[in-house]
Amino acid sequence: MPILSLQEVSKDYLTDGRAVHALSDVSLNVERGEFVALVGRSGCGKSTLLNLAGAMDFPTSGKVFLDGVSTSSLKDSGLTQLRRERVGFIFQSFQLLHTLTVFENVELPLLLSGKPNPRQAARERLAWVELEGLGDRYPHQLSGGQMQRVAIARALIHSPSILLADEPTGNLDTTTGSLILELLRRLTREQNTATIMATHSPEAASLANMLVRLRDGEIQEITRR
Ligand SMILES: Nc1ncnc2c1ncn2[C@@H]1O[C@H](COP(=O)(O)OP(=O)(O)O)[C@@H](O)[C@H]1O
Numbered sequence: 001m002p003i004l005s006l007q008e009v010s011k012d013y014l015t016d017g018r019a020v021h022a023l024s025d026v027s028l029n030v031e032r033g034e035f036v037a038l039v040g041r042s043g044c045g046k047s048t049l050l051n052l053a054g055a056m057d058f059p060t061s062g063k064v065f066l067d068g069v070s071t072s073s074l075k076d077s078g079l080t081q082l083r084r085e086r087v088g089f090i091f092q093s094f095q096l097l098h099t100l101t102v103f104e105n106v107e108l109p110l111l112l113s114g115k116p117n118p119r120q121a122a123r124e125r126l127a128w129v130e131l132e133g134l135g136d137r138y139p140h141q142l143s144g145g146q147m148q149r150v151a152i153a154r155a156l157i158h159s160p161s162i163l164l165a166d167e168p169t170g171n172l173d174t175t176t177g178s179l180i181l182e183l184l185r186r187l188t189r190e191q192n193t194a195t196i197m198a199t200h201s202p203e204a205a206s207l208a209n210m211l212v213r214l215r216d217g218e219i220q221e222i223t224r225r
């Protein structure tokens with residue numbers, strides 16, 4: 001069973017009485033261990049697809065299955081739990097909480113779920129992203145690349161089924177961005193999760209084992225290698 005399945009998914013937004021077809025009839029299956037690059041011009045629907053995949057939003061028609069569960073079938077509490085525990089989000093702007101330490105940022109999703117031993121899990125995730133020893137720092141004491149590593153550690157705290165990354169290297173220089181891409185690729189394999197990354201980076205596209213190209217909300221090509 002694919003970890004993520006989009007079946008004939010369309011998404012329309014209504015603005016000022018006009019419908020914008022952000023996605024049209026998109027079908028896509030992603031398995032565990034796959035490292036997917038989602039590419040295409042600005043406005044082609046990449047972020048919309050990620051939001052639907054993470055159950056942050058719902059299709060106008062068609063279905064999205066995450067771990068075999070239709071996201072549209074869930075009620076509030078089930079949805080919150082699905083988003084928090086099965087999905088890890090990584091953003092261009094890192095989205096760390098600046099009044100919390102690195103440890104506290106990484107632990108937060110576990111605390112919200114009432115899980116025991118958050119510090120132990122956070123230490124382990126920080127080791128995965130090679131930031132051991134920086135847990136007591138605050139975000140402003142880190143470089144951009146280190147902040148993104150903390151965000152990745154946080155996204156992995158629940159050992160999610162999928163990682164969704166929206167332009168994860170967009171705010172980083174090329175060298176730092178390359179290290180982050182390598183890290184995401186390694187963690188996808190080691191943790192046997194699936195990563196779907198919207199990106200403008202040609203390097204990201206070349207590292208991916210599946211390339212999905214969108215154009216005006218439609219899938220133009222899917223290449224696996
Ligand atoms: N919340 C929204 N309300 C109205 N239109 C939206 C909304 N989000 C995205 N869109 C529109 O949907 C299309 C796809 O946007 P988006 O998924 O953000 O593309 P990308 O991430 O590839 O740049 C664009 O035309 C955008 O303007």
Ligand SMILES: [Mg+2]
Nearest residue numbers: 046047048198
């Ligand atoms: Mg976008």
